Amino acid sequence: MAAALKAISAFLRRFPWHRFAAGAIAGGGALIITLILRTLGLGLFLPEVAVDFTVGRIPGAIESFFIRTLGEGAKLLALLTAVVVFLILPGIYATLFWRVQRWLKRRWFVIAFFTLTSAGIILLGILPLIDAGFLGSKTSVGPGFASFSQVLGSWVYAAVLDYAFVEVAPRYPDGFSLSRRQFLVGSVGAIALAILAIYGFASLSMKKGRLVFASIAEMFAKEVTPTSEFYVVTKNVIDPTVDAASWRLSIGGLVTTPATYDYPQLLAKSDPTDPDNVDALATLECVSNEVGGNLISTARWNGVRLSALLRAAGLSPNADWIVFTCADGYTAAVPLSRAMSPNTMVAVRMNEAPLVTAHGFPARIIVPGLYGMFHAKWLTKIEATQGEYLGYWQQKGWTNQGLIHTTAIIATPADSTVVGGVVHIGGIAFAGERGISAVDVSTDGGATWKSATLSSPKSDLTWVLWTLDWTPPRSGSFRIVARAVDAAGTPQDSNPAPTFPEGSAGYDSITLLVS
Template identity: 45%
Template sequence: MPNYGDIHPAPFLSAEVTSNNQYYVVSKNLFSDPTVDSGGWHLTVDGDVDHPFTLSYDQLLALPMQKQYESMMCISNEVGGEYMSSALWEGVRLKDLLERVGVKPGAVKIVFYATDDYSDSIHLDKALEPTTLLAVRMNGATLPQNHGFPVRMLVPGIYGMKHCKWLTHIQVVTQDYQGYWQTRGWSDPAPIRMTARIDTPLIGSTVSVNKTTYIGGVAFSGNKGISEVDISLDGGDSWQIATLKRPLSNLTWVLWEYPWQPTSSGSKTLIARAVDMEGNVQDPQVEPPAPDGSSGYHTITVSVV
């Protein structure tokens, strides 16, 4: 069972929910992103289907909505990086639209097209999961322009490049499809690789000997949940179990902390690792973001005086 409990507020510890203006933003567009007028926007759903249709923004908003807390991470995020955030989203289930349109036998992928000529795809079984949404609201507000207004995809368990922003067209296809980033060498299935990040204390900071310092951060494993976060204070020779704050959903990161009272001065190395709800331990192998997402344990050094 996860070691759930209360955690202490600490400087630089991430919030459970990231505000819209602090939520990470990554875009292929070097100079400017699209500015979309919802009045003239339409979403077309077609391809290998029985009943293609087009929706206006108001028609989409009139459909049944689902709310869910979900964290997201960019595939280009380094170990310990900041391209990871969490929000409350609201939108229409893609499953509902696909049932309405009538997917023909033999369909294998769902392709997403955006206003800025971006495209990506997911497999049909992923599209039919009840948590795959067309998001129209973020943290209770209308989806901001820089996060894909009027509509973006939410696809829990895979990296953010699949969460297509400024969506205009959904196409059902019977063959493979390689999107914008896949044609540039990045992963197509793109499952999120488990990670634990140390937010506090900051790398290179100074803490006091014989006084309690709360080591804290976040851990995330896509849609697999986190059952445990371990902290090493001796270079990985031994591990201590951190306290977890119960997450807002099984799709979000979890906040964690460990009370540390160093008994000697000097330079100290702190390491964090996570375990998911299926019992898988985070991959210690250090790998760069390209092409499948980074891996390895987040490691920092602090000074004890």
């Protein structure tokens, strides 16, 4: 062991850290260029592809743990890890610079060597390993733009390396040295950045995203969620930007007359004058929503009945599942009976306006009663199939039934609020398509219960708002608990359950501090 540690120590002392640092900086420049091209739809961003590959293969239970622990920080941590990896690799490759320079001698030959070999390693090695295909053939941008972006990024990498070693290094023949003051300042700065990073991730880890309204008045004002505040969940690091002019929706599989619709045709079929039009207020909830969480929202959706599109295509009697495929490679499926429901639609408008990118422009599925993972966004293909189909999340172990659990959420006042006098408590209750018949609230931790006042829902597919006025009997700390009963009389499950694999369960509660 001692000999091994000594060998490692000797290796670290001899390692050309200056060359490694120059390579990492050059690699950072390449990543910036490819990120810009990715946002313009002209290339791919390697860390994004790596994260998609990794996340797509992590079992649902492990993924759920990271989401539950880090929340929004889980995806950021994955992306930062990928970025670090793709800074280390070019850093290591840069340690060969002087060997290559002695071999090729001419400056432009060296630049060409690092450009072509770096691009080749990515396009012919890394991308196939992470299931993006040779030359990025399996990516959304295709082999042309994938190759263009990586060759350009590799050229930037090679050019920065050349500048660092040919232009900058000769100015410091003895290497770089830091004064005691510079070392202390740098060390303090590095420690401060590390503390801030740890604090940031700790904040994300500890923070539970609760559904909160500032007051009862705001709760009623936002009974239909503004589009800008509607929850967003996506598997992607960067969501696809779909061109409406070239977009097509195909209907195929077990049908007699496959069909294809462009965006204007779908808009025409969603017009109120068309018999296939459907317009409905519906609440969506993510399966990963914790008890009391904010991954639940309500909107008005307008589109075309999915049943009309399937009937027009001539469904085979053998078809019993309908599969949705999306522009980002996402898949989901529902039983035929659910697809043929008059409430299930291909939506093109949200809250009286065209869908925005974050919510699936140009078209998405709305299937009320099921968790949000079945409401496929950026829809490109609908297929009728025989036999149960496991979509993207189901292949990771998440439920393929997806019926929304009955829940009641205390949305105002916020948790740990200091209150006094008459306290106006309010929240939402939701049970998918089943409706809500009652909400009970306890102000003593579940010992006794009072019936809350229910408002009339916007539709049979939306949440119900509830309120309760409470006068605290004394000062101190009180635990407020809420529970709901669906329209069939079935009470909410009181047993706590995690989000994976079938959605969370248990009663929501908050603490109020009475002054």
